[in-house]
Amino acid sequence: GVRMGTGEFLSYGRALKDAQKASEGVGKSIGEEEVVGGMQKLFTSSGSYDFAAGSIDDVTKAAMASQVPLERIAGLAGDFGEKFKIKHGDEMQRSLQSFFELVNKGALDTDEAIGAMSMFGSVAKTTGLEGEGGLRRMFGFINSVKGALGSGRQAMMATRQILTSMDDGSLDKKAKSELNLDMEGMRKGGAKFEDMLGAIVERS
16 A cells, blocks of 8 residues: 555555546556556655645646656646645646746756756755746746856756755855856845846856
8 A cells, every 4th residue: 555644555456446546537548556656756755645646636737748757747737836835726737837838948958857856846845946937937947047158958057056046045255256247136126036036147
C-alpha cells in the first residue's frame, strides 16, 4: 500500500483506480503503471494523497502534450506544490501551462528548466515568490531577463544568481558596489521588482 500523510495505508487498488482514470484521459497513451509511479512521486513530495490524486490528471496531460517523461513532470508538479505552495486543481493546471509557455517562448531546454524550478523553489519563500502569483512573477522575471540577454539559458542563470543574492541578503550590497545601483532608493521610490531586475540586467 501507499502510506498516507496521516499514517494510514492506502490500498494499491485505490491508487490504481485513480491512475486508470488519468490514463484513460490521455487515451491510454501513458500506461497505468507509469501513472501510478507519477502518483507515488507526487505523494512522496507532498505527503498528501489528495494532492497526488488531484494533480495526476494534469501531470499526465502535460506529459502527453510535451512528450516529457511523466516522472519528470510529476517531479516538477511536486516542486510546485511543496516549494511554491501551488494547490492541486486549477492552480496546478495553469502553473504547468505557464511553465511550458515559458519553455517554448524562451526556447529553453525542458530538462534544464525543470531542474532550475527546484532551485528557484528553494528560495521562493524568502524572495516572496510563493503561490501562483509568485510563480508567474518569477516566469515574468526570466522572460524580461531573456529580453535583455537574448538567451533563455543565460536568463535562467542570471535569475538564479539574483534570487540567491536576494535570499542571502547580499543583493543590495552587490548592486551598489558592482553596478552602482541604489536598490533601497529604488524600492523607496516605488520601483517594482521587475524594474529593479531590468536595471540590474542593463548595468550588468
